[in-house]
Amino acid sequence: MTTQLVDRTTAVRLEAVSKVYGHGGNGLLALDKVSLSVRPGEFVCLLGASGCGKSTLLSLVAGLDKPTQGEISTVGRQVAMMFQEPALFPWLTVSANVEMAFRAEGLSKHERRTRAAEFLDLVHLGGFGKKRPHELSGGMRQRVALARALAQSSSSSSSSAEDEGGAVLLMDEPFGALDAMTRDLLHDELERIWRERALSVLFVTHNVREAVRLGDKVVLLSSRPGKVVEEFPVELARPRRTDSAEVAELAAKITDRLKEEVLRHGH
Template sequence: MSVELSETTLRYGDGPVVLDGLTESIQPGEFVALLGASGCGKSSLLNVLAGLLEPTGGSVEVPDDGAAFMFQDPTLLPWLTAQDNVELALRLAGVPRAERSGRARELIDLVQLGHARTKKPHEMSGGMRQRVALARALAQRRRLLLMDEPFAALDAITRDMLHEELRAIWQRTGMTIVFVTHNVREAIRLAGRILVLSSHPGRVIDTRTITDDFRADPARAAALAAELTDVLRKEQFKHEHLDR
């Protein structure tokens, strides 16, 4: 078991129910995309998995060592260089001082930023900053990586490159990834399984398994993208009009 949700419910104070009795199991090494319309509660679910929010009902099990987390915003510390941002994560993960520099160097190289290790966040592009954030997430050495729309603010070409790198890293590490997105094509491109969340309250309304063969067939992938986009459009409409 990597992640186990059992009747997980979340609501903020007396507000509406955000997550309504989610029951789902994510196996070790899976790459799962949480797909949903904006505001459906997918980021809240990720925060619950990360321990940033306490569920108001049900239970959540994650690996004993917790989860690494990658925010939508890179959240790099502006006074630290790329190398130092990664070293901070290593330090907090308990890596001995003597090993940190070498490890950080390897991780920075892994995300292809070897030439920019001494740059500070304001000296890097959005894509570079997200690469550093990815290196920092990997530095936490956790078996579960939670990613909250990490590439949403990037241009299409950069996003495309980072998709490839993320897939390669996932295949090599065998870590479990839960990836939140509202981008249907991104979900199909990356994930082995897509969980589609409804809006208000958030429930899993559809599950799709994506194989490499399926991904390699543009016609089938496009048809699924159109189908899921239609589902999301209806959910978005419901969220914007019926919930008022």
């Protein structure tokens, strides 16, 4: 089950969470007693081989699905999710796509547009509000998706009155389809916004360097069923460069551990 946390030292907490898809003999154990936590303002990267249950875990935290066993708790503010594909409505303008985040708030059209423009400015897309998604590059579309996720997590309908902490952002390989240069730029922007807005982030990737570039902590999941194998604190100074020797060194250590896990499971 998913509950609201009263404890202010944790933004997201999973305790012995298991997920089985299907029933009986045909059931598939996707996650096996996974425990992990994200502190308020912490950037946690979740790393693992394909099919180890990373997306499953995020959808459970987002409340899109329920764990079979275990408990998930989050801060009062509703979490926002961002996927590999930006999932924009192609027939709407960029601004209208971001305005969707405020649709439950009863704001006037003018207020919605003004607030959407603020979030588009934040991701350096000021002036692009009237464009349609197909007129933008892949990286720009992903920025629109980021603006919409930030708007969602800040909307008053998604926060409780006593909630003063930053929002929780769940990201499922959001930059996986982008070229390396665009990805680098978006890493810098995400890091800036994360700091400015004191976000708590759970970021799924299978790119080890990306995890080390961004994370305060990298949580390594085993191959299916997903279990936490090891947590690696990343104590490198920020801002980091994906191509730096320090990032490469820790990434190599984590990759070795990941390979060991994949070989142990035979897939």
